[in-house]
Amino acid sequence: MTAPGVDDAVRGRPTVTERRLHPVTPLRRAWAPIAVVIGWAVHDPDQAQRQLTRLTTTTLLIALAVVIPAAALYGFLTWWFTHFAVTDAELRIRTGLLFRRTAHIRLERIQAVDVTQPLLARVAGVAKLKLDVVGADKKDELAFLGEDEARALRAELLARAAGFAPETAHEVGEAPSRELLRVPPGVLAVSLVLTAATWATLAAALVVPPLLWWATHSVWTVLATALPLLGAAGASSVGRFVGEYDWTVGESPDGLRIDHGLLDRTHETVPPGRVQTVRIVEPLLWRRRGWVRVELDVAGSSNSVLVPVAPREVAEAVIARVLPGVTVPPLSALSRPPRRAARCVPWWWRGYGLVVTDAVFAARHGLLRRSLALVPHAKVQSVRLAQGPWQRVWRVADVHVDTGANKTVTARLRDAQEAAELLRAQAERSRTGRRGARPDRWMAS
């Protein structure tokens, strides 16, 4: 449905080869009807049993004869009508059975590339490929591709996004990766044991159901509360262990590589210059061991962990690779709010701190669970100064720094005079900070 002129222009260029997803794709939703039936049976066992006894073998067979081919046909048709193609500047995805949908994703705007393999996909030897772009949809993932194909496609996409010539992009292949850090399973397990949230959910899961049983003597109430609580406890302990197992951070010319997972494997690549903020989180119980957790924000990406647990020096070394030219300011460099800030936020004001270096705006908050957020000046989208009436009485103000990953870093309760100067200076720095930044196509210059 393109205009004739456009059509000619397209035809003038080398033709774009469209590809299909891996043939196992139609099976990916095969479990959905079964899950629905099981869910219904669990939800209402009496009714389910009554219905089951009423079912005769014939009706069952007829139902199967209708449902299975229909589902198979649907799966097959969705697969058949989904195409993707890589052009010089874009990844095009064409999909939809009844409602056609075409997504053109500009490669130089890629914020991250994820290759994920859920457990079943690993068994089948396939993988999902997802491009994180600002404003991208869940729909714009390529699920599923063959394992090798996904890897080759990722390498090709990154090579093209990096600005390699289109003819060579195909042969550039996977950029060599150098391992920066690997989290040993033992350390990960200990770190989870030392996380208060794990214990809180576990304690809740163990204490609340007996109390409820004692109060109500109703099996259903107890089950309805115990199952979600146990689920939350499992997710925050075992789930996190499984998800963050064998966490590896690597470095390659294509950017940062983050691989993790015991059952579901995830391989994420964040091209250079895409990291908007980095946070160093230090839970209370980790402090004695000197461990920290590092979180990062990339626009359009849902993953936010860079290092689940590591000694502070190692984590800082990784951060220095992630944000080139940035050294994590030592705690002694942070300046606290003035004493009178205690009138605005009693006690906790001691946890606030701020330091601005040549490269980053760094703000700390939290007294028990310390968190230091770093924003490179080049990533600042806007700066705001806010002051409420009570804060004005005590001549303090907050400075907010907004970044592209929809995260705001706040330096709280600064002296009003200092905050006003900070606002001006930060705006200036964020404007000039761009000069030293690398281009979107990171290999082009």
Next chain:
Amino acid sequence: METGSTADTGTTGDEPVWTGLPPGLLRMRRLLLVVWLGLLAVGLGLLLGLLAGPPWAAFAVLPLALMGWGWVMLGRNWASWRYAERADDLLISRGVLWQEETVVPYGRMQLVEVTSGPVERHFGLASVQLRTAAAATDATIPGLDPDEAERLRDRLTELGEARSAGL
């Protein structure tokens, strides 16, 4: 394309030239306030006077008091809004009790919107809204003359293009 010069705006160094909002917005807001609260006062007075007896109708004074208070508040709020176009960034300052000052470098702008609702259009007003990649950036200038809004939009777009930068 970083100019960094202050010559093209006529500002000297870091001293911004502030522009307030035109009085049209204040007129519109006060008119809306008077109309709605006036209606409420009359309705309340009539209802209470008829149903509960004339002395109760005195409660209709409450919306009137609110109107008086709102009149002053709208005036103060309107007076607190101001913006300044500097060589490389736009400053917006607002708020009486909760003061907020926003600085948006032109290079970070993704989109400039000029919006005007039916009521605003009747009063000949338009708002300019700046969007950056950060959703938290709340840079809106309400109640401008449509001509000024368009001039600002064009200028911001032009400056944004010249100083454009990615994420």
